[in-house]
Amino acid sequence: MADKKAPLLTVEHLTMRFGGLLAVNDLSMTAYRGDITALIGPNGAGKTTVFNCLTGFYKPTEGRITMHRNDGEDFLLERMDDFRITKNARFARTFQNIRLFGGMTVLENLMIAQHNPLMRASKQTIGGIFGIASFKRAEKEAIERAEYWLEHINLTQRADDAAADLPYGDQRKLEIARAMCTGPELLCLDEPAAGLNPAESEELNKLLLFVRAECDTGILLIEHDMNVVMGISDHIIVLDYGVKIADGTAEEVRSDPKVIAAYLGVEDEEVDAVGHEIEETAAEVRQ
Amino acid sequence: MAEATQTGAAAGGGLDLSEIGKDLAITALLGAALFGSTIAFKTETATGGLSLVLRFESAFFVIAAVVVGRLILLLTVWRRPTGGDRTFVPQALQLRYADFLAKTGKAFVPIVLLFAVVFPFLPFTDRYLLDLGILILTYVMLGWGLNIVVGLAGLLDLGYVAFYAVGAYSYALLAQYFGLSFWICLPLAGILAAFWGIILGFPVLRLRGDYLAIVTLAFGEIIRIVLLNWYNFTGGPDGISGIPRPSFFGIPFKRGEGGFADFFGLDYSSIHRIIFLYFLILILALITNFVTIRLRRLPIGRAWEALREDEIACRSLGLNTTSIKLTAFATGAMFAGFAGSFFATRQGFISPESFTFIESALILAIVVLGGMGSQIGVVIASVAMIGGFEIFREAEQYRMLIFGLAMVMIMIWRPRGLIATREPSIFLKEKKAVSADMVAQGEGH
Structure with missing residues (x-):
């Protein structure tokens, strides 16, 4: 594995405005290679907006997003089409509301994720129609890769069932496996633990730790489930009202008074004190 | 009440x-x-x-x-029992129907194929039935072509007949101006239609749902109106007549010396040409089917279906949805182009009147009735629709009424078409059909 602390994704001065609404204000952050980086914050803090900027679904108003690939090549994501971010910059994502291909089987879902290499192997379909050997080989490899992931999410038995038929927790895991099948160097998960029961979220933790350990893939996640965030994150970034208020390890963030005030909540008697603090923070931000 | x-x-x-x-x-x-x-x-x-x-x-x-x-x-x-089943058909009958389909399903396709091959030589087959067979096969081919766009890629195309027209006029005009033969024009017509498919594809790339349907509908009308008004080039409403008939790979179907009958030592009969046309469209249709089945198992076909299921997820997986949509439009249009040039050579005369919206609607009805994405469904639906039209020819103005009613009944009875399952393109251990209830219908539905 490459140097543990080499940056994988650098975000500099990211700002996103929707008309008069400032959703993300001058956010700078770094995700390191081989780390699990968590982006947390209360509802409406701008987490998903950041995500959509990173993955090309929105074009940021200002700022620069750089992806440093393992082979040394850099990609400026804010200038790329969304599908090229996955295809060329190796930056895969999942969705808050699961977006599987419900009418297609579990295996087909994993095969579609390997569309680009398969397309090349089939010589842009022409060779595939005549069944050339290199395509058959590539297809076999793709199936093996899908099987590998099916084993790790315990869905081998259900490979030929429709994805919409799976229980919710399995759908979440399948979506992660599907994103991993694109061969990403950074995997972005938008609330992967939403709607999971404690046992399922425990399994999710294991899966994410496995991804980090085995696949040389960094993980960036947005999450509300503190079990997941505090349990597995190496690095936590806290957003509030579109502004970064804390950045550090789980311990550092947990003890940060700003974070406690903004996110984790405070005791009743502390409300006033915290209120002052928030005003000060807001004043700082305005300056 | x-x-x-x-x-x-x-x-x-x-x-x-x-x-x-x-x-x-x-x-x-x-x-x-x-x-x-x-x-x-x-x-x-x-x-x-x-x-x-x-x-x-x-x-x-x-x-x-x-x-x-x-x-x-x-x-x-x-x-009927309250709750649960939405259709009017009793549960038991539905189960039996599914069971019957599963049992006959395996034997059904080879039997239909065999019947299609021996059909011209059956004792009861006369000129009228052969012509009807050719007509049905033309619609089968068009249905299969449109199935790529609507059934697989989930892009509702209400102007499909435009590509049929492009194919027909390509052959007619190339033969008229340059004297090219059918066998050279056939691929050219396909290429030209595919080209127009891409031209239509570009403006509709960003459109969804109803808007996509409206623009494709308009495109179909634009092509027809251009053909109607460009009098110097296309002959306008007079159409183009005297389109060369196809030859048997260079041997013309004519009486006497050097004709097809003479060459093979047969007695001359005008039915030879009809039988040849029948096999020509049969082969063209089977090529369409073969290519579609092949494409479905290739990454591009799977990408079409993924596009129908969820476009945003496709993009998040690095699929270039632009090129996927364009290939779907182009491939579908290409087969319409082939069918169009066949139509021109069979009729010997074409005019814009053959390419009205009602044709698009009919082809779309065949695809929807057959069950979106189902190949054999298209065959059954074509036989039912086109054959049915002929049976009810006597009823004249009530014909459309009867068919409207039949369509309504079938949509109540089997809302996802006759074949309401989707066959997976790849499987690990066991091929399980996916119920159509789970399959998304794509844009414009």
Whole structure:
């Protein structure tokens, strides 16, 4: 594995405005290679907006997003089409509301994720129609890769069932496996633990730790489930009202008074004190 | 009345006589209140004012008809179990139907294929039936072509006939101006139609749903109107006549020396050419089918289906949805182009009148009726639609009415088309059909 602390994704001065609404204000952050980086914050803090900027679904108003690939090549994501971010910059994502291909089987879902290499192997379909050997080989490899992931999410038995038929927790895991099948160097998960029961979220933790350990893939996640965030994150970034208020390890963030005030909540008697603090923070931000 | 309907429906599977009696009594009462005043009493203009005519008899018959009608409904349609199944067909019959389909399904395709091959040589096959066979096969081919765009990629195309027109006019004009033969024009017509497919594809890339349908509809009309008005080039409403007939790979179908019959030592018969045309369209249709089945198992075909399921997810997985949509439009259009040039050579005369919206609607109806994305469904639907049209030719103006009614019935009965399952393109251990309820229908539905 490459140097543990080499940056994988650098975000500099990211700002996103929707008309008069400032959703993300001058956010700078770094995700390191081989780390699990968590982006947390209360509802409406701008987490998903950041995500959509990173993955090309929105074009940021200002700022620069750089992806440093393992082979040394850099990609400026804010200038790329969304599908090229996955295809060329190796930056895969999942969705808050699961977006599987419900009418297609579990295996087909994993095969579609390997569309680009398969397309090349089939010589842009022409060779595939005549069944050339290199395509058959590539297809076999793709199936093996899908099987590998099916084993790790315990869905081998259900490979030929429709994805919409799976229980919710399995759908979440399948979506992660599907994103991993694109061969990403950074995997972005938008609330992967939403709607999971404690046992399922425990399994999710294991899966994410496995991804980090085995696949040389960094993980960036947005999450509300503190079990997941505090349990597995190496690095936590806290957003509030579109502004970064804390950045550090789980311990550092947990003890940060700003974070406690903004996110984790405070005791009743502390409300006033915290209120002052928030005003000060807001004043700082305005300056 | 609404309350009465509810009690009627709640009666459920069992026959509850008192419930039905009560229901009918309410119906009769309501009927009496309504028709008693509107039918039983009638005013007529008489000399010096109005006179009242009493028609208790008519009112009685109307009320009786309503009560009997309701009784029939109560005993049949409304007796289905409450909740669950949405269709009117009893569960048992549905199961049997599925079972029957599964059993015959395996043998069905080879039998149909065999029948299609021997059809021209069967004793009862005459010129009329052969022509009908050619017509049905043309629609099968068009249906298969449109199935790529609508059934697989989920892009609702209401202007498909435009590509059919492009193919037909490509052949007619190339033959007229350059004297090219059918066999050279066939691929050219396909290429030109595919090219127009891409041209249509670009403006509609960003459109979804109804807007996509409207623009494709407009495109179909634009092509037709251009053909109609560009008099110097296309002949406008006069059309193009004298389009060369196809030859048997260079041997013309003519009487005497050097003709097809002479070459093979047969007696000359005009039916030879028809049989040849029949096999030509059969082969073209089978190529369409073969390529579609092949493409479905390739990454591009799977990407089409993924596009139908969820476009955003496709993009998040690094799929270039632009090129995927364009290839779907181009491939579908190419097959329409082939079918178009076949149409031109068969008819020997084409005019814009052959390419109206009703043709697009008919092809789309075939695809939807057959079950979106199902290949054999398209065949069944074409036979039913085109064959049905011929059977009801006597009924003339009622023909459309009958077909409209039949379509409505089928959409109630089998809302996802005749073949309502999706076959997976790849499997690990066991091929399991996916119920159409889970399959997304894509844009514009």
